[in-house]
Structure formats: C-alpha cells, structure tokens
Amino acid sequence: MNIFNFYQKKIIETIKKNKRSLKISEVNFNGMQVELAPEKFNCDISTNIVMLLTKRYKKDLQTFAHDLKNLLIKQIKDFQNIEIAGSGFLNITLKEKSLLKIIEQILKNKDKYGSLKQNKKINIEFVSANPTGPMHVGHCRGAVLGDVISNLFLFNGNKVIKEYYVNDYGVQINNFVKSVYLRIREIKYKESFQNSPDLYPGDYIIDIAKNILKSHPKLNVDNYENCFNELKNKSLKLSLDSIKKDLKSLGIVHNNFVSETYLVNEDFVSKTINLLKKGSHIEEGFLQPPKGTENKNWKKIKRLIFKSTKFGDDNDRALQKNDGSWTYFANDVGYHNFKISKKYDLLINILGADHTGYIKRITAAVEAISNGKTKLNCKVSQLVKLFKDGKPFKMSKRAGDFVTLNEFLNEVDKDAIRFMMLNRSSDVELEFDFAKVIEKTKENPIFYVQYANARINSIFRSLKKNKDKKIQLSDGTINFNEIEKKILRKSFEWPKIVENSSNKLEPHRITFYLYELSTLFHSFWSKGNEEEKYRIIIDGKLNRSESLLILQLLSSVIRNGMQILGVSLPEKM
RNA sequence: GCGCCCUUAGCUCAGUUGGAUAGAGCAUCGGUUUUCUAAACCGAGGGUCGUAGGUUCGAAUCCUUCAGGGCGCGCCA
Structure with a gap:
C-alpha cells in the first residue's frame, strides 16, 4: 500500500465532486504531489495542490486554501487535522486509527509491501566480461548493480531474464587459446613461455593448461591448427566456469549465457544486417578517419556502414573490418536482434564507464531493428577505486595490473561488497575502503x-x-x-x-x-x-x-x- | 576538437516528475552506560549548491555561457 497514491486519489475525487462549491471548472491535476513533508512540520502527508490550482485558476491562495482545508477535513474521514503552510502546502495529519489500519494492511502484505505489481518481461544484460581471464574488481560494481536491479524488477512482479553475452569470437579469443597452447607445451615439453604483446601472460592460463592436461593427458598438442578447436572449447569452458564460480560467490546467477560465436554461426548477424538493409539503415561506403587519436589500422576501403547518425550518433559505424569480416559492433547488433526477437517489454544493458561512447550506436541499432517498438535502457557504472585505511590499495598481481574478484572476496565478504557497491549513485566514482567495511561501527x-x-x-x-x-x-x-x-x-x-x-x-x-x-x-x-x-x-x-x-x-x-x-x-x- | 558523467559543509556523498529554513556520515569540540545489545545515542560549530545569465508563484534540480575533474572517441573487443 502506497499511502501517498491512496490519499492523492481521495483528494482528487473529493475536489472533483465539489468543483462547484470550490468555484472551479475543469480540473487539471498535472503536477500534483502528495508526499512526506520534511520532519520539522510534524505531519503525515503534504500536498502542493493549493499552489497548483490557485495558479491555474487565478484564485487567492489563502481563501482557496481555507475552503479546501475545510472541505477535505469534512469529507475525508481519515484526516485528523490540516495545517496551511505559508507557502501554500497543505500539511495533513492522519487519525491514529487510520494509521493503525494502514500498518495492519502493510503487515498483511508482508514481503510484497512496496511492490509495484507490474507484469512485464524484461531482459537485463550485465557483466558480460570477456572470457579470456578472471573477473576483477572493475566488473564487480556492474555485476552487483545488474543483479540488484534484477531483484527490484522481480520484486515488482516482473519476469526477469538475467543474461550474460559471451564474447567468444575474434582475435582476442585466438590469442587466449594460443596462450593456453603455449603453456601446455611449456608443461609437457619444457618449452619456456615467451611472452609477447598479443598473448595473455597471467598465471590463470597455467591453471587452465594444467587442468586440461589433467583431464585429457593424451591430448595431442604437436600441431596448433589441429588441436585449436578442442583447445578453444575446453579453455573457454574452464574460463567461463571460473567466472560463474566468482559470480556465484557474490550471490549472482545468470539465467542465460548467449555465445557470440553461436550467433555468427547461426547467421543471426547476417540476417540482422539484411533486415537493416531493407529498412535502408545500411549503406556501402567510406567512413572518415577517426578524430582525436591517430589510428594505424585505418584504411579507406568500401564497406558496410550502419547509419547511426540518423538516430543521433556522432558517426556512422562500420559493420565490416578490412578483411570483410564482421566487427564487434555488427555481432552485437545481431545479438540485440536476438533479444528483440524474444519479445521482451524492456531491454536493459549494464555497461562499464569505458563503454559510455557505445550507448548511442547500440540504442540506435535497437531502434532501427524494432522500428522503435523495443526500448533499450543503458546504465553505466563508474569506476571503483580500492582503498585500505584511506590509502590506494593494490593486491597481488596474479592476473596482471588488476585485483581479481576472487582475491577481493578473500578480504571482504559478499554482503559487504554488495551493500557498499550500492552505497553511491552509479554515476559517480566509488571509493571502496575495505578496512572500513569490516569494521563494526556506524561508519560501516x-x-x-x-x-x-x-x-x-x-x-x-x-x-x-x-x-x-x-x-x-x-x-x-x-x-x-x-x-x-x-x-x-x-x-x-x-x-x-x-x-x-x-x-x-x-x-x-x-x-x-x-x-x-x-x-x-x-x-x-x-x-x-x-x-x-x-x-x-x-x-x-x-x-x-x-x-x-x-x-x-x-x-x-x-x-x-x-x-x-x-x-x-x-x-x- | 567531439560525446557522456561529475562539481553541494574541511573530507566522502544524498537530495523524490522544480517545492517549505539545502541534508547525512567522517573529522573537530562537548555530553550520555545499576536498565531491551554503548558495536549505540544526544548536542554544537561548519554552505555564495563550480561561474555568469535565463525560464516562474518557487531552481541544487530545467535551458544557455564559461571554468575545473573523470571516462571515452577503432576498421579492438
């Protein structure tokens, strides 16, 4: 039970019924608020209706306020008293008996109290960390944000699908598999692992290599090409399993994992591109060289381009790379069409701060594909900075420069992480001091x-x-x-x-x-x-x-x- | 150069579709325990809501200008 909505309705009804005695004609209630007054006024609810109507019908504020006050007290039996504030607010006190009735109703509602009682089908995509390595603290904030937003929508009676988009396609995956391959050879043939910029040096790759060797001791790794597919599947599975395990420790379980490779192989991407071509959202042409930073790979080649500027984006976006294969964006467009085809009432994406620039183009794509019928709502979570006792904190460098979620969870329990990650608006950077969150004081x-x-x-x-x-x-x-x-x-x-x-x-x-x-x-x-x-x-x-x-x-x-x-x-x- | 986010007390931040004298925590200072958990509570000081304009009954909130900080600006993912 929402008492503000409840009494707003009552007040509106009462005014409508008494238009004549209040000397007003058509009543427009736009902008009316019923809310909790600041504590110092010591009343239960307050409304701005007098200011609104006197302005709209050019009435004298004090006279109208008194007329309305008398009317409401007489006709709404829950109202004990109404005070007219100087500014024109009506401050209403409820009878104790009415308060009791409200409490009883709330308690009867139990764990449904506050639910908006919606009934929509919602898809929320969050985390979607690359499966080439373990989750780190940076992923954590978006993960918690997404999970709690899901809980909120569930609380409100909706059907929610929590989805993870697995980027198991492209050059990075090949580099990842190559790294595992070299680590396996390192173990098996004592060949020392030579690091290079396109390989993954982290120790977790060694774990994956060991794991594969343990379960498949006879795996033939003499020829990279021959064992690539098998190695890719096994490595990805292990990597994804470890991500799922970390997420679970945070209390997060996704309903769906959608594979990028699957979408490409099932022609979902090309089908989507064709659809967009029909709607003339795509053309073959040339793009301008990127502004700002210089780019070595840029080539002027005729390619398929999505005209996202029609939807407010700064630039049109390439769908094909130099070699004609799909870009990350093209695959993501395919993925979003996949979501649209499932007939959700609302799509939500939780993104990291470094993906802010991506929002316009993907929102544009969803609008183009669905003819504006499906709404995509993107939410960005800003960075997390780790502190301990007020000083910037770095943990071991097992995975490179960042702190893994696993290490993090060894220091701080899941409840503290979840609560603290939401102790700021997601729009601002968050300083996470984990000396503080294990304290047992008011500061925590x-x-x-x-x-x-x-x-x-x-x-x-x-x-x-x-x-x-x-x-x-x-x-x-x-x-x-x-x-x-x-x-x-x-x-x-x-x-x-x-x-x-x-x-x-x-x-x-x-x-x-x-x-x-x-x-x-x-x-x-x-x-x-x-x-x-x-x-x-x-x-x-x-x-x-x-x-x-x-x-x-x-x-x-x-x-x-x-x-x-x-x-x-x-x-x- | 462009886009997005941020700028509120000494520090870290809230602030409801525009509402009343702008609120918390920390820090500082001073108080509260024979009693249901003091791991807590109470009080005090502290503000040009970044700047300059505009919109109106009314602006921290909406529009515009400028300044400062962060993220991003690929045909990587």
Whole structure:
C-alpha cells in the first residue's frame, strides 16, 4: 500500500465532486504531489495542490486554501487535522486509527509491501566480461548493480531474464587459446613461455593448461591448427566456469549465457544486417578517419556502414573490418536482434564507464531493428577505486595490473561488497575502503543496518514473542509517541523508494533509505535509556504495544530492502 | 576538437516528475552506560549548491555561457 497514491486519489475525487462549491471548472491535476513533508512540520502527508490550482485558476491562495482545508477535513474521514503552510502546502495529519489500519494492511502484505505489481518481461544484460581471464574488481560494481536491479524488477512482479553475452569470437579469443597452447607445451615439453604483446601472460592460463592436461593427458598438442578447436572449447569452458564460480560467490546467477560465436554461426548477424538493409539503415561506403587519436589500422576501403547518425550518433559505424569480416559492433547488433526477437517489454544493458561512447550506436541499432517498438535502457557504472585505511590499495598481481574478484572476496565478504557497491549513485566514482567495511561501527553502513535488525530481534526474543505474529493492541486507544511516528512516516516512504529506484535504475536509493531508517531505530532504542516512557521493555514486560507494532513494521521493511539488495540479515550479532 | 558523467559543509556523498529554513556520515569540540545489545545515542560549530545569465508563484534540480575533474572517441573487443 502506497499511502501517498491512496490519499492523492481521495483528494482528487473529493475536489472533483465539489468543483462547484470550490468555484472551479475543469480540473487539471498535472503536477500534483502528495508526499512526506520534511520532519520539522510534524505531519503525515503534504500536498502542493493549493499552489497548483490557485495558479491555474487565478484564485487567492489563502481563501482557496481555507475552503479546501475545510472541505477535505469534512469529507475525508481519515484526516485528523490540516495545517496551511505559508507557502501554500497543505500539511495533513492522519487519525491514529487510520494509521493503525494502514500498518495492519502493510503487515498483511508482508514481503510484497512496496511492490509495484507490474507484469512485464524484461531482459537485463550485465557483466558480460570477456572470457579470456578472471573477473576483477572493475566488473564487480556492474555485476552487483545488474543483479540488484534484477531483484527490484522481480520484486515488482516482473519476469526477469538475467543474461550474460559471451564474447567468444575474434582475435582476442585466438590469442587466449594460443596462450593456453603455449603453456601446455611449456608443461609437457619444457618449452619456456615467451611472452609477447598479443598473448595473455597471467598465471590463470597455467591453471587452465594444467587442468586440461589433467583431464585429457593424451591430448595431442604437436600441431596448433589441429588441436585449436578442442583447445578453444575446453579453455573457454574452464574460463567461463571460473567466472560463474566468482559470480556465484557474490550471490549472482545468470539465467542465460548467449555465445557470440553461436550467433555468427547461426547467421543471426547476417540476417540482422539484411533486415537493416531493407529498412535502408545500411549503406556501402567510406567512413572518415577517426578524430582525436591517430589510428594505424585505418584504411579507406568500401564497406558496410550502419547509419547511426540518423538516430543521433556522432558517426556512422562500420559493420565490416578490412578483411570483410564482421566487427564487434555488427555481432552485437545481431545479438540485440536476438533479444528483440524474444519479445521482451524492456531491454536493459549494464555497461562499464569505458563503454559510455557505445550507448548511442547500440540504442540506435535497437531502434532501427524494432522500428522503435523495443526500448533499450543503458546504465553505466563508474569506476571503483580500492582503498585500505584511506590509502590506494593494490593486491597481488596474479592476473596482471588488476585485483581479481576472487582475491577481493578473500578480504571482504559478499554482503559487504554488495551493500557498499550500492552505497553511491552509479554515476559517480566509488571509493571502496575495505578496512572500513569490516569494521563494526556506524561508519560501516551495512553493519549499522544489520545491527538495527538484530536489536529488534533481541527485543522479540526477550519478550518471547514471534516477530511474524499479529500483535493485539491492549485497549481501544492508540497513541504513538513522536519517535514512533517518525519511524512510521519513514516506513510509509518505502513504496516510493522502490518506485524511484526501479524507474531510474538507481538501487542506491535503497541502501541510503535503509541507513536512514536504521538511524531512527537506534535513536528510538537509546531514548529508552534516557526516559523510561520510551522504553520498550520494563521489568521484563512489554511497556506499550504500539512500540512492538512499529518494530514489527520496521523490521519488515528492512527485510524487504535487504532481500532486494541480496544482503543477509543475521538474527543475532 | 567531439560525446557522456561529475562539481553541494574541511573530507566522502544524498537530495523524490522544480517545492517549505539545502541534508547525512567522517573529522573537530562537548555530553550520555545499576536498565531491551554503548558495536549505540544526544548536542554544537561548519554552505555564495563550480561561474555568469535565463525560464516562474518557487531552481541544487530545467535551458544557455564559461571554468575545473573523470571516462571515452577503432576498421579492438
């Protein structure tokens, strides 16, 4: 239940019904907001409707505000009081009984509270790291972002396919296989591995080589060409398995792995190119030499070009290389047509910051292929900088210059990584200090939220009460104290947080929200040490049932949030 | 040269389709424990929301100018 939507509807209905007495004709509610007022106003909901309508119908603000106030109080029985702020906001306080009704409804909704109850089919592509080496920290942020966005859409009732595009095609793969080949020969024939710029030097290649030798000791590696295919399949599988294993340690499991080679071999790429030709989005021609940096490989050759400038891209894009084979982009266009053919309502791509420039061309391709029917939403995640105690951190160089996800997971647990990766908007660089995330203090937000919930549990334990069981209030009169009301109001905001996070693909709003919610709780808890009337338990007995109800609500919201984040919530700490 | 992102307190950052006196954490200073978990809480100081214009009842938020930082600009993937 979203109380803002609920009361917005009621207010609109009431105004419509009373157009005549309010002396307005056609009513236009565009821009109307019903939301939580800043804390200092001490009310439950507030709306800007007066400012909107007086401007639209040129009424006197104070007069109209008073008329509307009287009308709403009389006709909407949940409203206890309405204050008119100087600026024209109506600040509404709800009756305690109505608050109770809302809480009960929320608790009945349980783990569905806040769900947008959509029913769409969504494809989200994320990670898609090259299968030529292990995952590193750089991949991690996009991985968590994609996974939590998936969880959000699932929470909202959608069908979500999490997809990984495997770039198992092209020169880099050949270099990768060649590296494995040379490592195998190194082991078998003691030929020393000579590094060169187009080979992969990392130790993980040795692991792959050993692994292949172990399971296939009789593999003939005398001739590279002869064993290439077998070697390629085995190496890729091992590499991908290790990536999947790392992802799983982060709590991430994709539903689909789509192979680039498969798409090329099944002619998906050429079919897509033909489709685009029919729509005259492709021509044969010449491109301008690249601007900015110089490029040695550039050649003026007639080739197939996708006219992405028609869709707002800076340049048209090549679909063929010098030798006539497809470019990475051409294959990706094929891949996106593959997705379009599966009739999704929405496509989402999570990209790294270095792929920002790629967005326009691929969005253009999707628009061209689907005639604007399929929407592709690209989200970029900025860089992660590792720190330890405020100093830049580098780990061992097993895989080259970057820290592997595996090494990272040895230092920090999955929950901390997931939470911290979302403790910033994905638009800004993230400083990840992992001395901090293993701390057990307020400075570590994940701990702070988990601790709040553990404390709530401890209250229910002490009272020997079941947290999930309905709480009967002792007598008819309900009276929430001011801090309980703060928690209540914050909990009412949860559906809005879900909505915004989901619509804008910004799940960091959830981590911030949970932190703020936890602050209110810790404050409530400590208040009991100062004044007895705020204590939840006195002499082993429950002081006020209202408190327990609020805690039940609070814990339920925290649980929903953490579930979407995929972060665990210990019973006890 | 072009595109995208960023610029808010000493530091790291939030800020709802434009709303009320711009908010957190850290750091600094001062307080709170015979009591449900002090792994916590409370209080104080700290701001020209990068700059200059514009749009309007109302701008950190929208438009334009300029400045600073990051990423990218392949016929690599």
